[in-house]
Amino acid sequence: MINSIAMAKAVKSKPKFSKKTYTQWLDLMLRIREFELRCSILYGQQKIRGFLHLCIGQEAISAGMASVLRKEDIVITAYRDHGNAISKGISTKECMAELFGKATGCTKGKGGSMHFFSKELGFYGGHGIVGAQIGLGAGIAFAEKYKGTDNVCVCMFGDGAARQGILHETYNMAMTWKLPVIFICENNYYAMGTSVERTSNVLDIHKLGLGYEMPNEAVNAMKCEDVHNSLKKAVAHCRAGKGPYFLEFKTYRYQGHSISDPQKYRTREELDAYRKKDPIADVKLTMLENDMITEEEIKAMTKAAKQEIKEAIQFAEDSPYPSADELYTDNYLQEDYPFLT
Numbered sequence: 001m002i003n004s005i006a007m008a009k010a011v012k013s014k015p016k017f018s019k020k021t022y023t024q025w026l027d028l029m030l031r032i033r034e035f036e037l038r039c040s041i042l043y044g045q046q047k048i049r050g051f052l053h054l055c056i057g058q059e060a061i062s063a064g065m066a067s068v069l070r071k072e073d074i075v076i077t078a079y080r081d082h083g084n085a086i087s088k089g090i091s092t093k094e095c096m097a098e099l100f101g102k103a104t105g106c107t108k109g110k111g112g113s114m115h116f117f118s119k120e121l122g123f124y125g126g127h128g129i130v131g132a133q134i135g136l137g138a139g140i141a142f143a144e145k146y147k148g149t150d151n152v153c154v155c156m157f158g159d160g161a162a163r164q165g166i167l168h169e170t171y172n173m174a175m176t177w178k179l180p181v182i183f184i185c186e187n188n189y190y191a192m193g194t195s196v197e198r199t200s201n202v203l204d205i206h207k208l209g210l211g212y213e214m215p216n217e218a219v220n221a222m223k224c225e226d227v228h229n230s231l232k233k234a235v236a237h238c239r240a241g242k243g244p245y246f247l248e249f250k251t252y253r254y255q256g257h258s259i260s261d262p263q264k265y266r267t268r269e270e271l272d273a274y275r276k277k278d279p280i281a282d283v284k285l286t287m288l289e290n291d292m293i294t295e296e297e298i299k300a301m302t303k304a305a306k307q308e309i310k311e312a313i314q315f316a317e318d319s320p321y322p323s324a325d326e327l328y329t330d331n332y333l334q335e336d337y338p339f340l341t
Contacts, residue, residue, distance in 0.1 A: 016225050019292045021067055022283055025224045026293075028066055029059040029280045030305040032083040035092055036255075038309050039082070039099060043259050047317075048099045050112045051128075053080040057254035060279035061186060062087035064227025068235055069154065074144070076124040076137045077156035079114040080186070080253075084156065088123040090116060096312040102319035109322045110330070131157060131164030134183070138170045141181035141244075152238040154231075156184045160191025162205050171212045171244075178243035182234045183209075185246075186221070188253045193265045206248035214246050221249035222277045252277070 015022065036054045043052050055062075062083040069075070069088075077084050085095055090106050098105025099113055107117045107126075114128040124140060127133040137155025144151045161167070162185050174181055185205050189196055196203055209216035215237060219230040227249065234245035252274040256263040287293040 015286060015290045015292065017228070019287075021228075022224075022287050022292055024067060025060075025063040026280070026283045026287065026298075027301055027305070028063045028087055029224075029283065030302055031092065031308060032059045032062055032086055033280060034302075034305045034309045035082060035086065035095065035312070038313065039096075040255070040259060042099070042313070048113070049101070050114075051079065052099075052113045052259040053257065054255045054259065055080050055083040055253065057274065057278070058186065058188065058221070058251045059083055060224045060227055060282075061184075061221050061249055061251060063279070064221075064224045065154065065231060067224075067228050068231045070151070072122065072149070072151045073235075074122040074124055074140050074151065074153045075156070076133045076140060076153065077126065078130070078133060078158055078161060079126065079128050080158070081114070081116050081126040085116040085118070085123050085126070088118070089121040090118050090123060092308055092312040093315040096309075096316040097319050100316040100319070101321060102316055103322045103326070104315070104319040108326060108330070110326070131161040131166050133157060134161065134164070134170050135166050137183070138174045138179055138181050138244075141174070141179040142177065145177075145180055150180070150239045152180045152182055152235055154182045154184060156186055158191065159185060159187040159189065159196050159205060160194075160199075161185075162187075162208065163191075163199060167208070168211075171209065171214060171246075174244040175212045175214055178241065180238040180241075181244045182231070182238060183214075183244060183246045185248045186251055187248050188251050190253075190257065190265060192257050193261065193263075195265070204248070206246055209246035214244055216246035216248070218248045218250060221251040222274075222279050223282060224279060 036056045039048060040054060042048045066087040075084055075088050082095060086092060094106040098107055098109060098111060098116060101109040103109050107115055115126040117123060117125050134155060134157055137153050141153040187205055202208060204218060206216040206218050220226045230247055234247055237245050284298060
């Protein structure tokens with residue numbers, strides 16, 4: 001694990017938020033980072049199977065969102081979903097059990113890494129089909145507007161999904177109907193392994209919103225403060241009935257696209273440069289320099305995060321696999337479908 005304080009910027013950071021907020025951000029990011037690091041080990045031990053997409057390096061997004069959104073607000077995202085699920089309130093035990101394919105997982109062990117879900121906590125996936133959640137996010141926002149709530153739907157996708165045609169159709173409808181949806185592109189600069197520069201003439205992805213006169217902006221998503229401030233503005237816009245908002249979160253993943261990615265498409269120098277912008281290191285430094293926390297308190301928080309994930313792993317180990325009859329539950333069935341008659 002990187003020496004976060006040593007690698008953080010040397011310029012002293014003045015606090016823009018309360019000690020409570022910084023503490024919440026640090027705690028959440030430490031828990032997510034430890035969860036993901038342990039997952040990478042467990043995958044090598046074949047405790048976790050199938051696909052595994054880690055969000056190490058992108059934790060500021062989950063933290064900044066958690067300090068803005070209400071419980072009633074809904075989040076829908078793609079397959080790099082662990083951190084966002086944890087920030088929305090799904091326990092690390094349920095998340096780890098899902099990765100183990102156990103019945104106590106957040107989708108009963110049936111979804112795996114790509115399909116975390118909790119209706120009660122407003123986390124609607126976790127989707128493996130690239131870009132599919134863009135249309136679904138607008139549909140969820142339509143439902144909230146139809147019901148007369150002031151809840152918002154945060155619809156997240158990667159830079160690769162921004163190339164899908166569904167984005168343009170959805171943006172047109174969302175603006176026409178003034179839907180309370182915040183579109184967030186988590187731009188970590190590489191889709192499956194191909195850089196944005198090689199796939200699009202529009203390198204500032206947020207500018208795609210201009211074609212629909214959708215408010216948009218780019219955000220330094222390596223900093224919790226910037227994520228929080230931009231999302232707070234977008235949420236206020238949506239709650240006021242002014243329609244959708246598009247945020248491009250410029251971030252970086254320290255791991256490959258998936259756990260099996262050799263990462264030959266980027267240089268070591270590029271990766272090292274982004275490690276120096278580590279969001280956890282940034283918050284630690286701000287808190288230390290402004291006497292919000294001590295080194296001992298950071299060690300205690302780190303130890304607590306490690307213990308929580310250790311217990312989550314044990315919970316997953318001890319949990320049962322789904323029973324065979326679970327094959328027939330949670331499925332949609334059309335009784336008069338010709339094949340069944």
